[in-house]
Amino acid sequence: MRTELHPRGLEVVTVALDTGGPDAVRRWVDEAGAAHPSTIDEAHLLDELLGVVNVPTGVWIDEHGVIVRPPEPAHARPNRFADQPIPDGVDARTRDALEQVSKLRSESDKYKAALYDWVERGAASPYALPPDEVIRRSRPRTADTATAAAAFELGQHLHRAGHPDAAVPWFREAHRRQPDNWTYKRQAWSFVDRSQGPNDVYDGNWLDDVKAAGAGNYYPALDL
């Protein structure tokens, strides 16, 4: 997609929200062999600065450095698990997880069509939003979500400084203050259990939290 759109004036910049650092992600970047800038945001600054709450997330920025679409789900492909039968012989929890995964929304076709339209038509595209609308659509910033950002920042700082145990109470506070921030949850869970299953460090885990929130809410529908 970038190969097609780059000559027409679009640059893609990827940001890995990975407190684990370049070593955690370099493999994927090398495999992808991308020509575009590939950056890493170990501190999760984008969560705070732009209002990112999950991945994959896309933000559109015009030639003047103005955001024309705030963070929203940005899938490159349809959900390949959506129509697949669950294999026999998996344990109950895996079956449950696969069922939830199959329900995660991906609107890749609509998103790409909107992106192409913007690249083609610029500000004339209906998908490029005016500043007031961009601001209105960005995440609510309450005392709780602001506190979640501060708590997560302390957590990632301590984790990266070599104090992972000291980070935990701050990650827990971030989760408590902003339970719908999947980025804060998944990043913290990943340090305890790569499969983000039940553990005795955090109250939540991927499967139970997704079921509680509703799989359809994990990636909200695009408002194009």
Next chain:
Amino acid sequence: MILTSLAVDRAAFTERTGWELRPEGACHGDICVPLPAEAAPGSTIDARMVSERLGMPLLHDDDHGIWALGPASVGGTALVTAALPNITLADIRTGEAFDFASLRGQKVLLLAWASW
């Protein structure tokens, strides 16, 4: 913003938060919040005063002697302005700093992803 002291360097504060100190107060986008003179004596800002006035949570980790000054809640939304904030991140492959301001002149799709 991680702090080792409650007297915060003004320039660093603006760079990190996007809030500028002007005669009328602390300003970001269309919002200006008056600050008392003692909030910004000289080249530093009193973190407790901006915390209170801008709704920026101030959390202290006693064991490690650091604070986090969170984003302002006074505006009510994550984005206070549609202008892209100052963002400089490390390039994964080279480790060098990549300033998002260098992208001016092109349309940009910023894609956030993760290994987890």
